[in-house]
Amino acid sequence: MLRIVAIGLAAVALLGAAPAPRDWRPLDRDNTLVIETSKGRIVVELRPDLAPQGVARIKLLAREGVYDGLLFHRVIDGFVDQTGNPNNKDGGVSSHPDLPPEFSFRLPASAARVVVSRGDAQEGFVGATPFQGVSAAEQALGTDRRLRAWGAYCSGVMGMGRQADPGSANSEIFFMRAPARRLDHDYTVVGRAVVGLDVVRAVAIGEPPSSPDRMLKVRVAADLPKAEQPRIEVMDERGPAFARRVSALRRARGAAFSVCDVEVPARTR
Numbered sequence: 001m002l003r004i005v006a007i008g009l010a011a012v013a014l015l016g017a018a019p020a021p022r023d024w025r026p027l028d029r030d031n032t033l034v035i036e037t038s039k040g041r042i043v044v045e046l047r048p049d050l051a052p053q054g055v056a057r058i059k060l061l062a063r064e065g066v067y068d069g070l071l072f073h074r075v076i077d078g079f080v081d082q083t084g085n086p087n088n089k090d091g092g093v094s095s096h097p098d099l100p101p102e103f104s105f106r107l108p109a110s111a112a113r114v115v116v117s118r119g120d121a122q123e124g125f126v127g128a129t130p131f132q133g134v135s136a137a138e139q140a141l142g143t144d145r146r147l148r149a150w151g152a153y154c155s156g157v158m159g160m161g162r163q164a165d166p167g168s169a170n171s172e173i174f175f176m177r178a179p180a181r182r183l184d185h186d187y188t189v190v191g192r193a194v195v196g197l198d199v200v201r202a203v204a205i206g207e208p209p210s211s212p213d214r215m216l217k218v219r220v221a222a223d224l225p226k227a228e229q230p231r232i233e234v235m236d237e238r239g240p241a242f243a244r245r246v247s248a249l250r251r252a253r254g255a256a257f258s259v260c261d262v263e264v265p266a267r268t269r
Contacts, residue, residue, distance in 0.1 A: 023241035024233040024267065027194070031055065032221035033062065034230060035196075037072075038213040039203055042175070042196030043221075043230055043266075044158050045128050047189070049111065050151060051102040054160050054169065054190045059220050061171055066094055067218035072203045075212075079180055081203045082161060083215055084173040089208070091163065094171040101166040102188040104150040109139070112147050113237040115246045116259060123152065123259035125237040129192045130154045130259040132184060151189025154179045154260035156197045160188040175200045179260040194234050194266045231269040 033044040048055040061067055066086060073089050074082035085092030107126065112133070116123035122133045133139070133149030142148075151157065153176055161172030169188055177200055193200060203213045221229050235242050242264075250257045 021239045022236050023239040025236040026233050026269070027221070027230075029222040029229060030220065031191075032230070032232075033058065033191070034217075034219050034221050034224065035067075035215055036217040037199060037203070037215050040196060040199040042193050042199050043232060044191045045194050045234065046158075046191040047127055047129050049107060050105045050126060050129065050131075051160075051188045051190045053099050054102055054188045057096065057099060057169075057171070058160075058173065058190060060096070061094055062218045062220055063223065066171060067215050069214060069216065071208070071212040071214045073208050073212060075203050075205045075209055076177075076207065077205045078178045080174045080176060081200055082172065082174045084161065084171050086171065090161075090172075092171070096170065098165075098167055099160070099169045099188075101162075101169070103166075103185050104148065106146045106148055109145055109147050112149070113242070115250075115262060116257065122147075122149075125259070125262075125264070127192075127237065128194050128234050128264040129157065129189065130262070131189075132259065150185050152259050153181055153183040153187070153189070154192075155263070156193040156200065157189055158191045158193060159183065160190060162187065177201050181260070192264075194264065195230070195232060197263070232266050233269050235265045237264065 027045055031046040033046055035042040046055045070083050071088040072081050072083045112124050112126050114122045114124035117136055120135055130152040131149040132152045133147050155176050155178055157176045159174055160169040161174050162169040204211055249261050253261055
């Protein structure tokens with residue numbers, strides 16, 4: 001009898017336990033952008049929790065077909081691939097109004113995975129997208145303890161272009177070929193390429209390129225026929241495998257370690 005009770009209590013405890021952290025997570029099809037380019041496929045995890053208006057605009061333009069066929073009209077090696085302007089050069093806009101800046105965001109602390117904590121700042125990930133934010137001490141001063149942060153322009157990050165006016169983002173998008181943290185705070189981060197960083201770096205260079213590459217088709221994954229939807233998982237930034245990856249990179253890089261040293265792996269299911 002005692003043995004049966006003990007087993008029953010163990011089962012109840014097990015059922016009430018929190019689920020074990022996972023090493024991989026599927027992408028949200030409604031916020032995954034699939035870009036077929038003349039150099040190959042780029043898959044972007046969009047982050048509406050960081051830039052809701054920017055992400056909504058990109059999905060709208062994809063669904064309208066505005067991005068299909070547009071050139072990478074300004075590509076600087078070691079910096080960015082720029083595209084998304086309907087006239088295929090700087091200054092082109094869609095038929096929709098310009099957007100306000102979404103250079104920073106506020107999120108519950110539980111929504112972010114911090115990998116660097118210094119006296120003056122924190123760095124980490126929201127999904128696969130890197131961020132920098134205020135220090136833990138400054139964050140604790142707020143009554144709601146929410147994280148105040150901004151996207152970090154590391155390799156593969158996707159941002160919205162604009163003109164001199166901070167509120168002039170419209171349709172232009174760009175991809176980082178390499179880190180350029182001077183863009184932090186000045187351009188809206190909308191997500192990060194989780195597949196196709198090699199494609200981003202293979203796009204023809206020039207201002208404009210002599211033989212430019214182009215986006216052939218841009219689609220939201222949820223809009224594709226089920227058989228054509230990418231079956232991709234990314235390493236969960238909250239899981240143990242990611243923690244081990246970060247620890248190894250931190251040891252290798254030492255004091256120079258930053259959030260841009262961490263690429264988030266993806267795999268096909």
